[in-house]
Amino acid sequence: MAIKYHENSKTFHLYNESISYIFKVLENNQLGQLYFGNKIKDRDNFDHLLEMQSRTMSVCIYENNPYFSLEHIKQEYPTYGSGDMRYPAIDISQKNGGKVLNFEFVSFKIFKGKKTLNGLPATYVENADEADSLEITLYDKLIETKLKLLYTIYNELPVITRSVNIENCGSDDIKLNRIMSLNLDLPDMDYEMLELTGAWARERHIKTRKLEQGIQSIYSMRGCSSANFNPFIALKREGCTEYKGEIIGFSLIYSGNFLAQVDVDTYDTSRVSLGINPHGFEWILKSDESFQTPEAVIVYSGKGINDMSQTFHSLYQKRLARGKYRDEVRPILVNNWEATYFDFDEEKLISFAEKSKSLGAELFVLDDGWFGNRNNSKSGLGDWHPNLEKIPSGIDGLSKKINKLGIKFGLWIEPEMVNKDSELYRNHPEWILQTPNRNLSQGRNQYVLDFSNNEVVDYIYDTLKNLLEKSEVSYIKWDMNRSMSEVYSLAHKSEDQGKIMHKYILGLYDLYERLINDFPNILFESCASGGSRFDPGMLYYAPQAWTSDNTDAIERLKIQYGSSIVYPISSMGSHVSAAPNEQMYRNTPLDTRANVAYFGTFGYELDVTNLSEDEEKIIIEQIKFMKKYRDIFQFGKFYRLSSPFSSNETSWMVVSEDKKLAIVGYYRVLQKVNQSFRRVKLLGLDPNLEYVISTYDYKVYGDELMNVGLITSDYSSGKYRGVGKIEGDYLSRLYVLKSIS
Numbered sequence: 132m133a134i135k136y137h138e139n140s141k142t143f144h145l146y147n148e149s150i151s152y153i154f155k156v157l158e159n160n161q162l163g164q165l166y167f168g169n170k171i172k173d174r175d176n177f178d179h180l181l182e183m184q185s186r187t188m189s190v191c192i193y194e195n196n197p198y199f200s201l202e203h204i205k206q207e208y209p210t211y212g213s214g215d216m217r218y219p220a221i222d223i224s225q226k227n228g229g230k231v232l233n234f235e236f237v238s239f240k241i242f243k244g245k246k247t248l249n250g251l252p253a254t255y256v257e258n259a260d261e262a263d264s265l266e267i268t269l270y271d272k273l274i275e276t277k278l279k280l281l282y283t284i285y286n287e288l289p290v291i292t293r294s295v296n297i298e299n300c301g302s303d304d305i306k307l308n309r310i311m312s313l314n315l316d317l318p319d320m321d322y323e324m325l326e327l328t329g330a331w332a333r334e335r336h337i338k339t340r341k342l343e344q345g346i347q348s349i350y351s352m353r354g355c356s357s358a359n360f361n362p363f364i365a366l367k368r369e370g371c372t373e374y375k376g377e378i379i380g381f382s383l384i385y386s387g388n389f390l391a392q393v394d395v396d397t398y399d400t401s402r403v404s405l406g407i408n409p410h411g412f413e414w415i416l417k418s419d420e421s422f423q424t425p426e427a428v429i430v431y432s433g434k435g436i437n438d439m440s441q442t443f444h445s446l447y448q449k450r451l452a453r454g455k456y457r458d459e460v461r462p463i464l465v466n467n468w469e470a471t472y473f474d475f476d477e478e479k480l481i482s483f484a485e486k487s488k489s490l491g492a493e494l495f496v497l498d499d500g501w502f503g504n505r506n507n508s509k510s511g512l513g514d515w516h517p518n519l520e521k522i523p524s525g526i527d528g529l530s531k532k533i534n535k536l537g538i539k540f541g542l543w544i545e546p547e548m549v550n551k552d553s554e555l556y557r558n559h560p561e562w563i564l565q566t567p568n569r570n571l572s573q574g575r576n577q578y579v580l581d582f583s584n585n586e587v588v589d590y591i592y593d594t595l596k597n598l599l600e601k602s603e604v605s606y607i608k609w610d611m612n613r614s615m616s617e618v619y620s621l622a623h624k625s626e627d628q629g630k631i632m633h634k635y636i637l638g639l640y641d642l643y644e645r646l647i648n649d650f651p652n653i654l655f656e657s658c659a660s661g662g663s664r665f666d667p668g669m670l671y672y673a674p675q676a677w678t679s680d681n682t683d684a685i686e687r688l689k690i691q692y693g694s695s696i697v698y699p700i701s702s703m704g705s706h707v708s709a710a711p712n713e714q715m716y717r718n719t720p721l722d723t724r725a726n727v728a729y730f731g732t733f734g735y736e737l738d739v740t741n742l743s744e745d746e747e748k749i750i751i752e753q754i755k756f757m758k759k760y761r762d763i764f765q766f767g768k769f770y771r772l773s774s775p776f777s778s779n780e781t782s783w784m785v786v787s788e789d790k791k792l793a794i795v796g797y798y799r800v801l802q803k804v805n806q807s808f809r810r811v812k813l814l815g816l817d818p819n820l821e822y823v824i825s826t827y828d829y830k831v832y833g834d835e836l837m838n839v840g841l842i843t844s845d846y847s848s849g850k851y852r853g854v855g856k857i858e859g860d861y862l863s864r865l866y867v868l869k870s871i872s
């Protein structure tokens with residue numbers, strides 16, 4: 132068992148080969164946090180780690196004891212009002228109007244494996260030996276409320292997962308105003324906070340800032356996790372780089388409003404909290420009702436950012452993503468969106484599919500515009516039946532025709548939305564989120580269906596199920612194109628309006644769950660105006676996500692590099708699009724576009740019927756190349772080598788499990804004149820293996836490639852050198868390294 136309870140000191144120690152997480156029952160029967168970090172030896176008693184100090188003017192729990200103050204004791208799940216002056220993990224409005232809470236330790240259970248969380252996505256185990264779990268029960272006598280803190284430690288990974296379940300065992304209602312999935316009190320503030328920020332078309336750019344006293348936080352109040360802030364932060368020590376130093380990553384498996392916050396007090400300690408955003412959340416819990424928070428994941432590394440990312444990749448790829456496609460290489464697809472937008476008919480689609488097949492693609496995806504009266508973004512959303520003027524054979528007929536061509540068929544949907552100009556809205560104007568007597572704002576001319584209302588979710592489920600049953604659909608792109616506003620559900624009472632945003636997400640998860648169960652052979656790709664809901668919650672249902680609407684190869688360097696901080700390569704939808712690029716108007720070479728897109732789930736987003744002979748030849752070769760190597764691209768170990776955020780040159784690489792095969796991607800934004808000799812040090816190779824490098828046809832040992840580097844200079848002589856000419860801006864190269872032994 133990797134979880135120990137020391138009866139005498141009432142101490143819990145969760146540990147594996149790499150990490151230790153220690154906390155104890157304090158003298159007031161609440162829980163105190165003692166340590167989280169690199170593994171330390173177990174012992175009966177860690178009480179000396181308790182930070183108890185007599186501080187003038189502190190509020191203390193006991194008379195004649197100036198030491199026991201919650202103001203400076205590190206806590207496991209802190210509450211407000213008893214001397215701790217920082218933000219609490221939980222806030223409850225109680226019958227008598229008070230806010231003070233006292234959740235006291237009652238009991239615990241240690242068990243092998245891991246529980247599932249009802250209605251919520253969560254990491255899992257395939258057999259009980261993979262992880263150990265601890266469930267601690269706390270109880271507040273005054274409000275007769277039970278709080279269960281759930282912990283899991285994976286045996287082979289430096290990972291702790293946490294969530295909280297609360298149950299009202301009394302007869303009075305209580306109102307939850309805040310219930311975080313995780314609180315972690317750290318003993319100092321010597322960290323930099325790393326976050327993934329952005330906006331539409333520039334998602335998940337890496338930002339870091341030094342922690343300062345006060346609050347620093349990122350959040351979403353948009354109803355989706357958002358392109359603006361990803362539900363993830365990491366705290367890294369000064370000097371921590373990709374390859375060395377201490378870092379703790381915090382990730383929330385949730386797709387809605389979240390808050391990730393670090394509260395640094397004036398004694399320089401840091402409190403991390405992560406969970407559903409308390410703003411816009413109020414949950415009345417009646418007698419016998421319970422509430423489960425989303426799961427938070429903590430990853431520790433003493434070996435730098437890249438090592439932390441690799442842990443997230445393994446966990447999210449193998450123990451969060453599910454279904455048939457979890458372990459399968461992903462089909463190479465052609466999507467018609469950027470080629471046609473809304474302007475297509477059946478003939479055009481068939482010719483696209485035919486051409487895609489002849490290029491070697493395996494899946495043709497029909498994007499927005501196939502249904503209802505959908506010829507632009509103003510109408511049709513919600514009417515999930517084919518537009519027979521555009522597609523006389525319907526989706527069933529078209530999908531069958533396309534499958535007959537020897538290529539699979541995929542379909543775009545946006546099930547959570549409606550245009551006012553649609554049959555669905557005309558029949559059910561009450562089914563959208565709307566606050567009575569207030570203006571209702573639109574986003575992309577559309578409105579948000581009330582997924583907190585089961586009737587709406589059932590209707591959409593029946594409609595989609597019916598459509599998919601009749602057709603030969605192998606892939607679904609599930610889009611969501613607006614932030615939510617004027618959130619209010621006509622289906623719920625006024626006192627329940629604070630539940631709507633979370634209930635919406637539960638409705639969304641429910642719909643996903645039903646559809647993936649009914650159609651286990653369909654590959655789902657999530658999407659939200661590109662990458663606005665690229666989060667771990669979605670990965671539980673859809674193993675891949677459209678990373679960004681920005682398909683420009685140079686912009687994608689940052690977007691994919693940033694996304695890889697948490698998310699595995701197999702989750703990143705990445706396609707080659709036309710040049711000049713639709714979003715950036717930038718011309719990049721076709722091979723650079725592919726060299727970036729290979730590091731993801733590969734495909735094309737351009738008019739395949741309008742290619743030059745040369746382009747066609749190149750694309751055929753690209754598809755062959757990807758088919759040969761996608762296993763390592765999508766499932767190899769990923770290393771970031773040099774960052775597009777700090778350098779003109781980006782490089783990254785994937786390495787196969789046996790280290791006999793590696794592929795390095797090297798990208799240079801601008802050509803520099805008379806440049807210094809360039810090389811990039813590789814990682815993850817076997818130092819004793821000799822590798823043949825594709826571009827050079829030259830053999831080098833792994834130790835040399837990792838210590839001296841792979842030469843990337845392009846104007847040099849000699850066999851083991853660059854390609855011997857200046858190639859201009861937006862250059863890229865792929866190096867395939869194969870072990871010859």
Ligand code: DGJ
Binds near residue numbers: 658659680
């Ligand atoms: C936004 C998506 O990100 C695009 O790829 C495309 O599917 C459009 N929506 C369609 O409306």
